[in-house]
Amino acid sequence: MELVEESPYRFRIDRRDPMRVPGVVFASEALLPDVGADRSLEQVAAVATLPGIVDASFAMPDVHLGYGFPIGGVAATDVAAGGVVSPGGVGFDISCGVRLLAADLDLAGLRPRLEAVMDGLGGATPRGAGRGAVWHVTGRSDLDGVLREGSRYAVQRGFGVGRDLERCEDHGALDDADPGAVSPRAVERGATQVGSLGSGNHFLEVQSVAEVYDHDVATTFGLWPGQVCVMIHCGSRGLGHQICTDYVRRMEKAMRRYDIQVPDRQLACAPVESPEGHDYLGAMAAAANYARANRQLLTHVARVVFRRVTGGNLDLVYDVSHNQAKIETHGVDGERRTLCVHRKGATRALPPGHPDLPADLCDVGQPVLIPGSMGTASYVLAGVPGAPAFASTCHGAGRVQSRKQAVRAERGQDPHRQLAARDVAVRGASRRGLAEEMPAAYKDISAVVEATEGAGLCRKVARLMPIGVVKG
DNA sequence: ATGTAC
Numbered sequence: 001m002e003l004v005e006e007s008p009y010r011f012r013i014d015r016r017d018p019m020r021v022p023g024v025v026f027a028s029e030a031l032l033p034d035v036g037a038d039r040s041l042e043q044v045a046a047v048a049t050l051p052g053i054v055d056a057s058f059a060m061p062d063v064h065l066g067y068g069f070p071i072g073g074v075a076a077t078d079v080a081a082g083g084v085v086s087p088g089g090v091g092f093d094i095s096c097g098v099r100l101l102a103a104d105l106d107l108a109g110l111r112p113r114l115e116a117v118m119d120g121l122g123g124a125t126p127r128g129a130g131r132g133a134v135w136h137v138t139g140r141s142d143l144d145g146v147l148r149e150g151s152r153y154a155v156q157r158g159f160g161v162g163r164d165l166e167r168c169e170d171h172g173a174l175d176d177a178d179p180g181a182v183s184p185r186a187v188e189r190g191a192t193q194v195g196s197l198g199s200g201n202h203f204l205e206v207q208s209v210a211e212v213y214d215h216d217v218a219t220t221f222g223l224w225p226g227q228v229c230v231m232i233h234c235g236s237r238g239l240g241h242q243i244c245t246d247y248v249r250r251m252e253k254a255m256r257r258y259d260i261q262v263p264d265r266q267l268a269c270a271p272v273e274s275p276e277g278h279d280y281l282g283a284m285a286a287a288a289n290y291a292r293a294n295r296q297l298l299t300h301v302a303r304v305v306f307r308r309v310t311g312g313n314l315d316l317v318y319d320v321s322h323n324q325a326k327i328e329t330h331g332v333d334g335e336r337r338t339l340c341v342h343r344k345g346a347t348r349a350l351p352p353g354h355p356d357l358p359a360d361l362c363d364v365g366q367p368v369l370i371p372g373s374m375g376t377a378s379y380v381l382a383g384v385p386g387a388p389a390f391a392s393t394c395h396g397a398g399r400v401q402s403r404k405q406a407v408r409a410e411r412g413q414d415p416h417r418q419l420a421a422r423d424v425a426v427r428g429a430s431r432r433g434l435a436e437e438m439p440a441a442y443k444d445i446s447a448v449v450e451a452t453e454g455a456g457l458c459r460k461v462a463r464l465m466p467i468g469v470v471k472g
Numbered sequence: 473a474t475g476t477a478c
Contacts, residue, residue, distance in 0.1 A: 067473095093473040130475050189475075200473055241474045323473090403476090 001035045001042060009061075009455035013041065018263070019048040024056040024388070026455040031061045031447060043070040046263045050075065051271070052083025054332050054339065058389040060346050061451035062398025062443060066091065068266030071345035071399075074392045079272045079327065079338045084260065085280055086269035087251065089342030090325050092244045095288035096202075096235030097169075097321030098369040099295045100380065101314035103228040103306060107208040107467070110228045113309050114425065117206065118468040120305035122427025125204055125298060127197040127472040130238075134195025134297040135159075143191055147179040150289030151319070154296035164296065166358045167316040169348065172296070173289045174326075178282025182239070183246050186283075190239030190290055195297030199472030201396075201437055202234045203371070204298060207378060207464040217364045217382055217461045221317055229464055230302050230314055231378055233371045235323065236291040243287050247280045272327070272340045281325065281340075288324055295319055317380070318367035322347045322395035330390050341390045349383035349393045349458045368458050370449060373397045373442035374434070375422045377465055379449050381458040393457040394449070397442035410435035419469075429471030437471070 003011040003025065011032065013023030023044040025032065033040050040063050047069055048057035054076055063072035068088030077083025103110075110117065126132035135154075137143050145153040151172030155164055165172040179187075197204060209227045212218045223229075236243075251268040254276045255261075260269065270276035303314050325342045332339070350357055350366035357366055365383035372378045376397070383391060401409060415434035419426050426434070446463075453459055 091473075096473070198473075199476095202473085235473070238474065245474090 003032065009451050013045050015048065019045055020053050021048050021056050023048055023059065025059040025063065026451065026457060027061045028447065028451045031443060031451055033063060038065065040065045040070040044073065046267060047073060047075050049263055050077060050084055050086065050267065050269060051260055052077035052081045054078050054337070060394040061448045062345065062394045062396055064399045066344060068264055069342065069344050072394065073344050074342065074346045074389045076330065076339040076341040076390050077272065079340055082271050083340055084269035085272045085277045085325055085340050086267055086342065087244045087247045087280060088266050088268065089344055090284060091323040091344045092241045093235035093323055094240035094243060094284055095291035095321040096323040097291060097295065097319065098371055099232045099299065099319040100317040100369050101230040101299060101302065102222050102317050103230070103314055104312045105228045105310055106226040107228060110310065114468060116309045117305060118425045118427050120309055121204060121302060121470050124301045124305055125197055125470050126195060127199070127428050127470060129199050132196060133193050134301055137191055137194050143187060144179050146194060146290055146293045147182065147286035148177050148289065149173045150292035151296040154293045159300040160296050164316045168292060168319040169321060172292055174285035176282060177285035177289050178279070179286050181279040181283040182243060182286050186239050186242035186246065189242050190237065193237040193239070195294060196237060197234050197298065197470065197472050198237050199433060202472055203374065204302065204470040205231045205466050206468040207231055207466050209462050210377065210465040211463040213460040213462060220361060220364045221367050221380065221461065222315055223317065223380065223462050231369070231371060231464065232295050232298050234294055234298065236287040236294065239290050240287040243283045247283065251276055284325060288321065291321065292319065318369060320347055320369055328390065339390070343392050345395045346392045347395050349381070349387065349391050351383045351385045351387060351391060368393055370394060371396050372445035373439045374437040374469060375419050375424050375466060376439050376445055377463050379445065379460065380462040380464065381449065382461050384456065384459050387457050389457065394452045397445040397448055399441060400443055401441040403436040406438060406441035407432060407435045409440055410438055424466050425468035427470045433471060
């Protein structure tokens with residue numbers, strides 16, 4: 001595995017058979033994975049062998065090992081040229097993403113009520129593996145609404161306001177969801193988890209705006225220094241997981257029929273224009289809508305708590321997912337092409353002027369929400385014109401230790417105390433769960449953001465610091 | 473990420 005430095009923050013993995021395109025890694029020297037100890041760049045090269053892939057197999061500065069595709073990876077295939085879709089290119093947590101809410105309150109105003117807010121959020125947010133949900137859906141019709149219409153359905157049922165949808169990617173729902181392509185088992189798992197945080201790196205965090213880098217853009221996004229915010233990071237729970245499992249299995253079998261060979265079984269895929277490809281994209285869109293409704297319901301809960309304790313409101317800044325495949329139009333070799341863009345641990349970052357942006361954000365570009373590791377900063381970024389990698393950027397800090405390694409490194413320590421020392425109030429989370437998510441298990445989020453900006457993928461708007469966190 | 477297992 002040889003890396004050629006093309007420009008600062010951009011490295012190339014030269015194409016060699018059976019790669020169809022080169023690999024491109026956006027990173028600083030310091031953030032580059034150690035090719036001796038880390039297989040994530042081999043995964044970047046393996047993705048480059050997929051039928052129909054165009055331009056390059058991309059890795060973001062937060063790249064790390066994933067199932068088949070690396071996390072922090074972007075790959076686009078040309079639909080008309082037999083391009084494939086791969087469940088491993090989306091990940092198990094379909095449409096996992098981030099939502100940022102801005103309070104009409106500053107940090108000083110929150111301080112006296114912080115414990116009450118945290119107790120309220122901790123008590124009202126269903127979290128952890130399995131157990132509990134905001135919305136106990138009964139029968140298939142409510143769940144169908146969630147799968148077909150995502151946040152739009154949640155708002156229609158009273159869990160939010162119309163303006164929320166203007167600030168959601170795709171206005172809160174992907175259009176081509178096919179609940180019929182979702183297995184009964186996935187539906188069964190999903191029915192009891194609508195409006196729940198989950199576990200692992202998912203969280204609901206109370207934050208404050210610690211620094212603003214671009215005052216005008218921050219103002220347009222509705223953000224100002226010292227302001228209190230709530231960030232929600234969660235996904236499609238057991239439903240998305242089951243859909244990924246179902247379709248990996250189905251595509252493993254289908255590949256022989258399409259005469260597709262991949263260097264790793266975990267890269268199972270099928271042509272976008274095939275029954276398997278169509279069904280996966282329909283099921284994936286249903287899971288994506290489930291994830292968006294999930295974040296909408298947790299928003300509702302947070303608003304109820306804030307209203308009760310502070311008397312104030314929470315306005316949606318933006319909601320964007322970082323695990324998804326989307327059919328998009330991009331210029332490739334001077335031609336407009338219909339592509340299936342896989343973003344796995346990578347965030348869409350639309351440039352200023354893009355038609356899919358809400359009218360009031362059109363001049364400044366899409367808000368990009370980057371959660372840091374627990375107890376560290378999170379960032380608000382903005383899309384920039386002419387960015388590479390199909391308008392995509394990083395999604396977070398990126399793991400450097402496995403969960404097991406992180407738990408071992410925390411042995412004999414008290415993670416609760418360490419977070420208290422950082423002035424972060426914690427609600428929920430097992431000792432082990434916290435140990436797995438300590439900052440030492442992740443790259444430095446600020447270094448990741450510097451590299452994405454240096455690579456021309458996006459630009460900084462604001463840095464947020466955590467005050468309190470609700471964990472699974 | 474995940475009813476941390478089919």
